[in-house]
Amino acid sequence: MKLTRYGARDGAKIPCVLDADGVARDASSVVGDFGPKSLAEGALDKLRGVDPASLPVADIDGKRLAPPVAQPLNIWCVGLNYSDHAAEAGMEIPPEPILFNKASSTYCGPNDDILYSPKMSKLDWEVELGIVIGKPALNISKDQAMDHIAGFVLINDVSERAWQVERAGQWVKGKSFPNFCPTGPVLVTPDEIGDVNALGMWLDVNGTRMQTGNTGTMIFDAETIVSYMSEFTRLEPGDLICTGTPPGVGMGMKPPVWLKQGDVVTLGIDGLGEQRQTVVDL
Structure with a gap:
């Protein structure tokens, strides 16, 4: 469906x-x-x-x-989950999934505006596969994981890199501004999506291709992520998991490229539709 x-x-x-x-x-x-x-x-x-x-x-x-699902209780994220993105960032492939959160107030529609605060300076984009949990998951195996997944969605994991990387503390502060999680347009159930670990993905800024990738280069696949997370927390129905991004983010370019007011971001994943956002002043 x-x-x-x-x-x-x-x-x-x-x-x-x-x-x-x-x-x-x-x-x-x-x-x-x-x-x-x-x-x-x-x-x-x-x-x-x-x-x-x-x-x-x-x-x-x-x-x-x-968004195709009403407000989730939790938004979880996995960092550095694409082998080619880790290489772009000059970082080692992590031995376990790197977990962090986005504030639930980041959740918005797929075509809602990206809000630009006067305190931002390094606003970035990330096309990502999202997992929506369908039933509670606690201490489940990888083989059980798909039974706990309601479906998959397209996400733009918008990030303010100066807050994420240059300010003290954890990544969450660079990930949690309102409208930093455009989600949708559709939720696609596992039986409909086919092989979720072989989906093409892309992102453009002002019509210029920035990201081209495939979920096949994920270090930890969807089932592994859900099983792994369930060891540490109880995943609840509606919970959203952002699974990481392929190379081509603004921070990884030489020199870096940042979003500014008026920029238009479009993105898509095979079978999950497309999004379009405009960067506007807060």
Whole structure:
């Protein structure tokens, strides 16, 4: 299945299932919404028993494209998870996944603006595969991991590098400004995506290709990440995991390239759709 949502940031959302022709069908009569609560209550199983063609065409004209899942409780991240990105950064391949967090307030729609604060100086981009947890995961094996995954999403893990690298403390401060986690446009379930560890990915700034990669160069694949994290924490329905980025980030260029007001960022992953954001003053 491919799931999406429409609606204003602070208003009610229309949860939709895309039919065989890519038409958004209103699924609110079946699940109410897609989010941590409905996922925990078996929303995906309910939808699997419904023919999308039997649902009404959603009234989405002029409506904002929202994240495909309602606000997650937690946003987790994996750093330096692409072998070619680690080489670009001049860093050793980590022996275990490097884990950190983004504030949940970073969560926004796939085409929402990237906010530029006057205190920023090194704003950067990162196209990433996102994992959405479907049911609680604690101390699970790699073989069990896919059963705990609701689906996969496209993410731009926006980062302010001066705050992340040059200020004291952990990476979280460079990752947690509002709208630093554009997510969507669709949530694609594991049965629909095919081989999630072989997806092409790309990102452009103002029409110039910056990142070209493939999830096949991930050091730790999706199943390994979920199993590994479940050793240390209980992953909850709706939790989002950002799994790292391929080479081509602004920080890795010589000289570095940073986003500025008015820049347009577009990105995509095979089967997961595309995003478009404009950098605007706060």
